[in-house]
Amino acid sequence: MSAVRPTGPLDRVAGAHDAAVLAVARRGEPVARAGLADALQVTPQAISKILTRLIDRGLIAESGSFSSGPGKPTTLYRIVPESRRAIGLHLTSSLLHGVVADLTGQVLERRSVEIDPRQPVPALIADLAGTARELARHGGGELLGVGVGMPGPVDPVEGIYRGSASSADVWRGAPIRDLLLEELALPVHLDHDSRAALVGESWSQPGLLDHAALVLAEEGLGASLRLDGVMVRGAHSQAGEVGHTVVQMDGLPCPCGRRGCAQVEYLAALAAEDQEQAARVLATVVLDLVRLVDVDRVVLGGRSVYAHHQVTMEAVRRALDAGLRAEARVHVEVLLSTRGIDLIAAGAACQVLEHEYGLPSALVGPETE
Numbered sequence: 001m002s003a004v005r006p007t008g009p010l011d012r013v014a015g016a017h018d019a020a021v022l023a024v025a026r027r028g029e030p031v032a033r034a035g036l037a038d039a040l041q042v043t044p045q046a047i048s049k050i051l052t053r054l055i056d057r058g059l060i061a062e063s064g065s066f067s068s069g070p071g072k073p074t075t076l077y078r079i080v081p082e083s084r085r086a087i088g089l090h091l092t093s094s095l096l097h098g099v100v101a102d103l104t105g106q107v108l109e110r111r112s113v114e115i116d117p118r119q120p121v122p123a124l125i126a127d128l129a130g131t132a133r134e135l136a137r138h139g140g141g142e143l144l145g146v147g148v149g150m151p152g153p154v155d156p157v158e159g160i161y162r163g164s165a166s167s168a169d170v171w172r173g174a175p176i177r178d179l180l181l182e183e184l185a186l187p188v189h190l191d192h193d194s195r196a197a198l199v200g201e202s203w204s205q206p207g208l209l210d211h212a213a214l215v216l217a218e219e220g221l222g223a224s225l226r227l228d229g230v231m232v233r234g235a236h237s238q239a240g241e242v243g244h245t246v247v248q249m250d251g252l253p254c255p256c257g258r259r260g261c262a263q264v265e266y267l268a269a270l271a272a273e274d275q276e277q278a279a280r281v282l283a284t285v286v287l288d289l290v291r292l293v294d295v296d297r298v299v300l301g302g303r304s305v306y307a308h309h310q311v312t313m314e315a316v317r318r319a320l321d322a323g324l325r326a327e328a329r330v331h332v333e334v335l336l337s338t339r340g341i342d343l344i345a346a347g348a349a350c351q352v353l354e355h356e357y358g359l360p361s362a363l364v365g366p367e368t369e
Contacts, residue, residue, distance in 0.1 A: 017042065019359045021050050022059060022079060023206040026104050030063040030076035051077060058083045058141075059103070059357075081106060084356075085139045087132050087146045088200075088349030090193065092219055093117040096127055099342050100135040101349040103357075105204040107342050109138035121174045128176075129183040144356055145187030147348030148176060149196035151219055153238060156191045189351050193344045194222035194240055195231060199354055200347025201299050201337060202226055213295045214337075215242070215286055217302035218344075221263045223285070225293055229359070232293075247284045275308045279315035286316050287323040290332050301337035309336055 020040050024031055037047045054060035063078035081102040090097045094117060099110045111131050115124070132146050153162035159177020163169040177190045198214040210229040216222045221243035225232040232239045243263030244256050251260025252268055262285050269278035282305075286298055298316070305312050316334050324330050337343050 016359060017046070017050050018054055019357055021047075021054060022357050023359060025060060025077065025079035026204070026206050028104075030078045032074050032076055034074070036077075079103060080141075082139070083141045084144055084353065085141050086144045086349040086352035087135050088196070088345040088347065088352070089128055089131060089146065089148045090196075090344035090348060091115070091124075091128070091148060091150050093151075096131055097341060097345050098131040098135050099345040099349060100138050101346055101353075102139060102141070103353060105200060105346060105350045105353065107346055109135055110342060110345070111135060112341075118168075118170060121171060121179070124171060124174075125176075125179045125183055128180055132180075132184055132186075143186065145189065145352040146180065146184060147189045147191070147196065147351040148180070149191060149193040149344040149348040150176070151193050151222070154190055154192045156189070156233075156237060159188065159190045161190070187352070187355075189348070189355060191348070191351060192222065192224070192237075192240075193218065193347075194224040195233070196347035196351055197301055197337070197343050198224040198226055198299070198347065199231065200339065200343065200350040201301075203347075203350035203354055203358075209297055209299070211295045212297040212299060213240075213286075213289045213293065214299040214301060215282065215289070216344075217266070217282060217300075217304045221266055221282070221285065223289060225289075225295070227293065227295070242285045242289065245285065245288060247281055270304060275311050276315070278304070279308065279312045280319075282312055283315040283319035286334075287319045290320065291323070295332065297333045297335060299335045299337050301339070301343045303341070305336070306340060 021036055024036060024039050033044055033047045037044045051060060059080055060077050061080050063076045065073040065075045081104045084103040085100055088099050088101060094115055095112060096115050097112045099107045101107050111134055113131060115127060136143060150161055155162055159175055161171055161174050161176050163172030177188045181188045194214060194216040197216055201214060202209040209226055212226050214224045223240040223242040225240055244261045246258060246260045247262045248260035248265050252264045253259050254261035254264040262281055266278050266281045269281060313334060313336060320332050339346055
């Protein structure tokens with residue numbers, strides 16, 4: 001497996017402007033210097049410096065030109081998707097799904113293997129590393145690292161899977177990041193599956209999801225938030241645990257000790273093949289999120305959502321229409337993730353890309369000539 005070239009981040013101002021140009025270029029259409037200068041509100045001379053840096057690093061390339069009258073033709077520039085790639089792994093209690101994605105987040109190849117939730121941590125790391133090595137054979141360009149998305153509490157700073165309090169959770173407390181780093185000699189990023197999913201959605205659609213929530217229905221219910229373009233993690237990296245918000249007073253008992261939690265009610269409805277009730281539970285969660293954090297877009301994803309997406313989308317839209325009727329000027333768009341089974345794995349890969357080339361939360365100052 002190829003090693004990462006130690007490019008490292010540039011100084012904060014230059015790196016922020018480079019990332020901003022890449023974000024514009026990721027939208028797909030070739031761009032001109034003047035358009036970039038307007039979008040970033042910097043001088044054309046500054047854009048020239050930024051483009052020179054990005055071209056030197058192989059991230060941006062010229063893409064033809066056009067003439068709009070007398071004078072020199074206008075040169076267009078495009079992102080070079082094949083210049084960088086990252087691996088994303090999505091781990092559940094029974095399945096490991098992995099992808100390798102290019103610089104735009106486009107999936108180049110995928111792999112899936114069944115996982116025994118009772119296998120010890122060394123065997124789990126071997127499965128993760130083996131899948132990553134297989135995926136590393138696909139695509140070109142610099143391999144930046146590996147992202148891992150997992151359900152349940154995760155400490156992304158320490159790279160530890162916190163897991164559940166169940167004695168059957170043999171992976172709880174495992175330093176997944178460090179063990180995988182030692183195995184692969186590549187940077188490794190570990191995070192909650194719903195956060196990885198939202199990073200993937202926002203990376204592939206720059207600027208669209210700056211005030212958004214993603215609600216994920218996989219083995220349970222989870223959510224992630226992006227406000228003012230920044231991912232919200234919370235004091236204990238557990239922001240978005242909507243599965244344990246109560247939707248039914250005196251409802252079904254939940255392993256967390258409460259009754260009527262959204263997750264247990266949702267899973268019970270699915271087990272009873274009552275898709276309408278499951279959709280109503282999910283719709284309640286979405287409305288509560290919108291009321292609480294004031295987002296303008298909600299993305300729905302996960303296996304059970306895809307399986308019943310029509311009834312789910314309709315229930316969520318009805319709930320938002322009814323719940324926000326008093327706020328006539330408030331409009332929330334509900335989107336279905338188009339990534340399907342790749343949602344979390346692709347998002348984990350995009351977390352690697354964002355770590356290298358994502359926009360900082362704020363610019364320090366303008367870049368000058």
